């Protein structure tokens with residue numbers, strides 16, 4: 425099964441559907457990486473050809489084990505799209521190459537298809553992923569590292585052939601424009617939170633005008649953690665009604681709405697039946713009216729806010745998306 429793909433500014437094809445491997449809200453994390461190892465194998469057997477990773481998920485070794493079992497037998501390396509992300513504690517230009525090399529080693533790869541700057545905010549250097557002070561605030565980098573300095577170090581990863589494309593994540597419109605204007609290499613992708621309650625229409629327009637592909641993270645609104653964040657697009661009566669009309673599930677409707685407007689989705693599941701369910705979104709079409717109804721549900725409701733660093737000048741969520 426060849427899944428539909430977006431074309432990056434590099435000419436590479438990025439499958440519109442990928443498997444998320446992130447650990448969910450801080451505080452809910454599982455200690456075992458076995459579910460992700462199993463999920464990646466199931467996903468590849470199901471036909472997924474895109475896996476979304478990050479150093480900070482602490483799951484890249486498990487993903488790497490799964491890839492080693494599948495790449496070369498079930499799928500060729502060139503036919504699978506692997507993303508990783510540079511974490512907030514690795515923004516110092518001297519830390520960028522080692523961080524990328526570590527992800528490559530853990531994933532067992534000699535190149536990444538896409539490497540994203542995970543957030544525009546630099547935290548203090550070191551191996552603690554969530555460095556916090558006694559008040560629970562993130563310890564910021566001192567001196568600060570501006571994201572353009574980090575970006576310049578990421579450009580060198582492309583020059584060195586370690587990554588095929590670079591991009592950003594959680595960058596608001598003006599931050600994305602800053603990289604577009606000042607970067608020698610322009611960002612191929614901006615990965616942001618998006619679901620029917622966080623539609624990001626202005627960002628999508630700006631991205632389309634500038635040849636940036638948008639990836640939606642938390643595309644299902646992280647069901648199961650609603651008590652923590654109160655965002656439940658899968659329970660929205662209009663989403664449910666559209667799903668019933670198409671004999672699909674609310675999750676499939678949320679994912680279809682994104683891919684039909686050209687947005688890449690990376691739903692996470694470690695449940696084989698849901699991994700399959702989330703892939704069955706290319707055999708039906710939403711009407712123009714369905715698309716508009718879903719876009720009309722926007723509430724600018726954000727799950728991933730990173731309030732622990734909202735005092736940083738580059739904290740993105742007071743800007744436009």
Ligand SMILES: NC(=O)C1=CN([C@@H]2O[C@H](COP(=O)(O)OP(=O)(O)OC[C@H]3O[C@@H](n4cnc5c(N)ncnc54)[C@H](OP(=O)(O)O)[C@@H]3O)[C@@H](O)[C@H]2O)C=CC1
Nearest residue numbers: 444445446641642643644645646675691692693694695698
């Ligand atoms: N760049 C960034 O800053 C961020 C990136 N991400 C990326 O995006 C991915 C997805 O986002 P995430 O926050 O995990 O949220 P999602 O919206 O993908 O929700 C994941 C949750 O949904 C459940 N689920 C999956 N499929 C279904 C379904 N068909 N019906 C009902 N429930 C379902 C899963 O449970 P189960 O496993 O039990 O099936 C899991 O608990 C992450 O894994 C990560 O790769 C996420 C957050 C931030």
Ligand SMILES: O=C1CO[C@H](CO)[C@@H](O)[C@@H]1O
Nearest residue numbers: 446447448449450478728
């Ligand atoms: O990428 C991510 C950023 O931080 C989140 C914390 O809510 C992670 O869980 C997530 O997967």
